[in-house]
Amino acid sequence: MTTLVLDNPELLTRATLASGLTPAMPGTAGQRPHRMKFHFGFNRHALDAEDVEFLCLHAAYLRQHPGLKVRVHGHADNFGSEDYNRFLSRLRASTVARLLMREGVPESQILLAHWGSCRPLATPDDHAANRRVELEYLSQEMARAL
Numbered sequence: 001m002t003t004l005v006l007d008n009p010e011l012l013t014r015a016t017l018a019s020g021l022t023p024a025m026p027g028t029a030g031q032r033p034h035r036m037k038f039h040f041g042f043n044r045h046a047l048d049a050e051d052v053e054f055l056c057l058h059a060a061y062l063r064q065h066p067g068l069k070v071r072v073h074g075h076a077d078n079f080g081s082e083d084y085n086r087f088l089s090r091l092r093a094s095t096v097a098r099l100l101m102r103e104g105v106p107e108s109q110i111l112l113a114h115w116g117s118c119r120p121l122a123t124p125d126d127h128a129a130n131r132r133v134e135l136e137y138l139s140q141e142m143a144r145a146l
Contacts (some may be wrong), residue, residue, distance in 0.1 A: 045091040060101030077127035086116035
């Protein structure tokens, strides 16, 4: 018998969700949720149900750690004008921030950044990967400096 061990928490959680089960909550030791990137469809700023579930885990973590801040980075692919891409990336970051606040995270713990298409994940032509929001947790020392 062969046993396959996956050391990729995001793939394990996706498989769990696909099977209809509920993924395990972060450990009682106060672990930060592992998924930090959330992707969007072309010209979209709405989140899918799986993204909402993960972001709710981030909200719970932030509520448990009021001294932390999270920076929400919005990005876009390179289709369209740079002005429009900056606008769309701001919409994406704002969508995530609103969800976190709806889940009880104070606005003071959330910082927004929107980059348009100027910070591609891999290459500018990897359009799907570049339509994203990334979360960046700031250490307590960094948060105090802001």
